[in-house]
Amino acid sequence: MNVSDGIVAVQSMDTGKMHSYPPHEYCDLLIIDEMLPCDFSPFRSLEYSHYLGYFGSSLLLSTEGWHGAFSNLSFEDQLSESALPEAIKRKIRPFSQFSAIVPKLAYLTFLHNAWQMFPYLVDRQIPFVLQLYPGGRFEIGNEESDNHLRTIVESPLCRKVIVTQNLSRDYLLDRIGCDPAKIQFIYGGVYDTNNGFDFLRDKKFYGKSKDTLDMCFVAHRYGDDTKKKGYDQFVAVAKVLAQRFPDLRFHVVGDYTPDQISLEGVADRFVFHGKRPASFFKEFYPSMDIILSANRPSSEGVGAFDGFPTGACMEAGFWGVLNCISDPLKMNVAFTDDVDVVFVDLDAARTADRLAELLEHTDRLYRLAYENWHKFIQVFDANRQMWDRCRLITEQLLKTEALIIRPAPRMSSMDTSLLAGYKEEVRQLTANYKDAEMRHDNLLAEYRQLASGFLSLQSENARLAADNASLTTTLADAPALGRAELLMLRLAQSRPAMFLRKSVIQIKQHFGKSA
Structure with missing residues (x-):
């Protein structure tokens, strides 16, 4: 960095x-x-x-x-x-x-x-x-x-x-x-409801712009579950319809493979496209007539669930594909069966019968697909x-909030020079602390020594005060004629007098040596 x-x-x-x-x-x-x-x-x-x-x-x-x-x-x-x-x-x-x-x-x-x-x-x-x-x-x-x-x-x-x-x-x-x-x-x-698709202009119709009827299943598979998104229902319905409509083809988009559910008798009518990016569907969906989504939760009212309609079904509807979908959790709030959508359930035979009616009468199939497209654009309008x-x-x-504080960034383990600088700073701070601690101990010892001397002076002052009081008492009790002599004797024996005599002697000795 x-x-x-x-x-x-x-x-x-x-x-x-x-x-x-x-x-x-x-x-x-x-x-x-x-x-x-x-x-x-x-x-x-x-x-x-x-x-x-x-x-x-x-x-x-x-x-x-x-x-x-x-x-x-x-x-x-x-x-x-x-x-x-x-x-x-x-x-x-x-x-x-x-x-x-x-x-x-x-x-x-x-x-x-x-x-x-x-x-x-x-x-x-x-x-x-x-x-x-x-x-x-x-x-x-x-x-x-x-x-x-x-x-x-x-x-x-x-x-x-x-x-x-x-x-x-x-x-x-x-x-x-x-x-x-x-x-x-x-x-x-x-x-994207603003995809530029126009049903009357861009939709591919069976018998006019294509020779096949096309039904698709589009979903992501989660784990090995082929039932949650309704792939098993798609295969079951396909097996019924394939016998009645030789021009019908079945398209699978997502991570599903031919070996997951037996396709015996209809394998040649299936096309597996695999996973595809969003760009794929611009050409794919206009050719599709029906998207079948009989999805269901893991169990009644419990576990993960899909939205209604699923994302894949919504996108298909924006490109003019008729939605034939289930709503097991009653989440529909905008659409009407057989008017702008076709509702199916988990009965494969009944679903096949409903779809067969539409495949036999493609004018009704495409009329419903148009209403489906128009309603989806209105309800799911991207701008709204x-x-x-x-x-x-x-x-x-627009709400007033306190500032969000950015924490200090974590240091890169690769930045060894910065780390070495921090280590040196810590070493110096540690040494300074120890030096200060030693100085504190020395000052404390000096303080204790001074305190001891102060106590000694206090004791000496107390003794001198006692001597002074004794001297005063003696003078007060002595006869008048001997009072002066006694005073001089006491003064000569006092510590200041003795100190003065000692100092005079030392001065004489010093100057005597100098001479």
């Missing part, structure tokens, strides 16, 4: 590259996230890049949580390859810079991210806003999740909690006991979603 002209140059542990940052950097808004600058989370890219552009005094610190699951690139390489604008990239830093940043307000999304950062925020007394999306280790009826959530929302540093589902809001109130004044309900999420969030953040930033 080098410091020059007020700039700190930090060497990356991954690549050895040097990066320059101000030693004390103040900002209004500090976003802490585990995904950016990785582009595999489009809603975060959209929301956070908007904040970094809208709030001039803002920064984002990345904990680099993409390793293993999405990318193995270093922070520097991930930032370089990101499609974010350069002005936004310059505001994204590695989390190792946290101690050098002095923010007024922090912003975090997902419970697990907030819990990971909570000790750092408490240590620095940084107030924060939590956006509590479903997922991210927020689980209904889970004791550990409840304890983490309760600790966070009860902290005076937690100023607001944004919830996007009625279930989340009610759970905070009824189970966690959160202060209602802290909760802000903003239905939906931040997704961002406005509601920016207004909340601005209200918090």
Whole structure:
């Protein structure tokens, strides 16, 4: 680490590259996230890049949580390859810079991210806003999740909690006991509704611009669970529909593989696309007719849950794909079955029958898809979603708060010269202390000697006073004629007289030798 002209140059542990940052950097808004600058989370890219552009005094610190699951690139390489604008990239830093940043307000999304950062925020007394999306280790009826959530929302540093589902809001109130004044309900999420797609112009229709009917399943898989997101239901429905519609194709996007569930008899109708970045869907979704999402919680009313609609379903809807989705936790607050969405359940045969009616009458399929697209744009409008969030953040930033104190930075273990200087200073201070302690002991001995002499003088003065009193008594009792002689005798025998005689003798001897 080098410091020059007020700039700190930090060497990356991954690549050895040097990066320059101000030693004390103040900002209004500090976003802490585990995904950016990785582009595999489009809603975060959209929301956070908007904040970094809208709030001039803002920064984002990345904990680099993409390793293993999405990318193995270093922070520097991930930032370089990101499609974010350069002005936004310059505001994204590695989390190792946290101690050098002095923010007024922090912003975090997902419970697990907030819990990971909570000790750092408490240590620095940084107030924060939590956006509590479903997922991210927020689980209904889970004791550990409840304890983490309760600790966070009860902290005076937690100023607001944004919830996007009625279930989340009610759970905070009824189970966690959160202060209602802290909760802000903003239905939906931040997704790109301004994607330039026009249904009548850009949608690909069966029999006109393509020769296949296309149904898709899009989700991230958690562990080995193929049921939570509804992949098992998708396969079961596909096996029924494949027999009736030879032009129907089934597309799977995410970390699912052909060997997880038997595809006997329909394997040649399946296309596995694997994990894909956000840029993939611009060409993919306009060709899709239906997205099927029969997701469900781990068990009835307990465990992790998805939002309604899921993020993948919302994005598909913005590109004109008809949502055929389940709502087991009754979180729908805006849509009507068979008007602007199609509701399904966990009965694969019944679901297959409903979808078959649409596939047989594609004019009705595309009419519903159009209404779905139009309603999604209206309800989840990105401008309204961002406005509601920016207004909340601005209200918090305008509040008067005490200054956040930046703790002294930890010294680098590599800076041995500075460490040696500190050691020498400690050695000198220790030596000075010991010298002062020795001087104190010497002064104490001198004081005790003086005190002893003072006591001796006090005793001598007392004896002289007694002699004087005795002499006075003797003179008072003596006859008048002998009083003068007696007085002269007493004076001659007194200590002053004896001292005077001794001094005269010494003077005579001295001058006698000199002669």
